[in-house]
Amino acid sequence: MKATVGTTTRKAAIGIHLILIFGALLMVGPFLWMLLTSFKTLGEATQVPPIIFPKVFQWKNYADATVTLPFFTFYWNTIITTVAKVLGQMILCSIAAYAFARIEFPGRNVLFVFCLSVLMVPSQVYLLPQFLLIRDLGWLNSLEALIVPGLFSAFGTFLLRQFFLSLPKELEESAKLDGCNHIQIYFHIMLPLIKPGLIALAIFTALWSWNDLMWPLIVNSSPEKMTLSAGLASLQGQNMTHYPILMAGALLAILPMIVLFMFLQKQFVEGISLTGSK
Template identity: 45%
Template sequence: MMLMSGGFVMVFPFLWQIMMSLSSQAESMSVPPSLWPEVAQWGNYATVFDRVPFARQFLISVVVTILTVVGQVIFCSMAGYAFARLRFWGSGAILAIVLSILMVPTQVYLIPQYQIVQSLGGLNTIWGIVLPGVFSAFGTFLMRQAFLGLPHELEEAARIDGANPFQLFWRVLLPLTKPSLSALTIITILFAWNNLLWPLVITTDAADMPLVVGLANLQGQYTTDYPVLMAASLMAMAPVLLLFILLQRRVVDGLAHSGLK
């Protein structure tokens, strides 16, 4: 019984969002709140496309997410391999500097980051949104832990067979870190899709904004059409919600293989 009530508490906000998206503006602001609309307002979903360029912003979000995931997988896996398997001067100090980024709030380097991208002409561009997110300290640490967990005998056998460091990384060790790569991919997808602060700062034109910024602009200065906002939010969250439900076990397995709890 307690499990059922706990599950209902977790699902209730999602169900409430669905009901709000089908309500009228008066019903969404009524006191006491209406548990179910008298007439389902399916037109709220069509109104979203009139308020914001939903299709274009959705496409921008998809492109930004794909590019961010590709960058994270490439750079974080290579950095994690270097810190875990290669011996070079200052590796411990460099790793400490990289991990120290996790202790610094993103707002601290927001202005310098903006100035750099502005000087490169990246305002209102996809690559300007993507560039700061193609590398992360968390992804580097995650992949480092994954490479540290692999047996050294594989590395020694590959070197005896004549493999150079890149072949050892690409052909031998990287395929064995698939659980951690899957976890990094899914976590990065959720981060890139839901990232609001940086795209909100760097984009000013609605046609160049990702979807999450477009949804933020649906909130008016004096009043907000909550049913339309809820309808847009449901359509925006549906792809990543479905992806996470289908692949959540891979996230758990990847974190477990990496030794993170």
């Protein structure tokens, strides 16, 4: 009796693996095809029926992609923007979230609902005047345009407030008796305790910043100030049909986030699960 149960579960496990492997192939297939295409000559890429592997790996496509477009400038702009937004939001959102969660002050609810209202609104509702604002500040085609509005986040404030709310009240009471002020309580006592929240925020901000298209496309049209995402869009906008070079460029653009994900898998997954449960 026991043996049959064992065999059916093993059979079930094999079935489950087969389904999951099939799904995984569908998920990874486009990436593999991107990689393989990026190493082919144009002739090999457009061969019918298609060949899977290139005869000779055309590393040249990557060099060509970086020549067709100032890729290193794009990298630099994207990295600076992402790092600045991540650090800025981690600091500003956590400070504001601390005050909203742990200090009682007049107008707290009104101001918090104000933040929430920004969170609820889709970006298209503020994008146009935001663009005019940036233009009037003289920030078009600058890194400021990419960074400064992104330093403030209703999402981040909301998320971290949830984390601060979950900490016990006794924490600051004893700290206050020891004569700590709010900045000290925030920095030395509370901040270390909401580390998972900060990591989740950092990951979300990094992903959104790295992958965002519409805003960089609108505010920065000169190649010196473009991000990777907008740069790729312009590459395709030039009606380029050299697919191997396009795929090489796309791979270069996504590689850093994929590497980051591989290293910080646990944090990515936990961060996303956390926002789901908060």
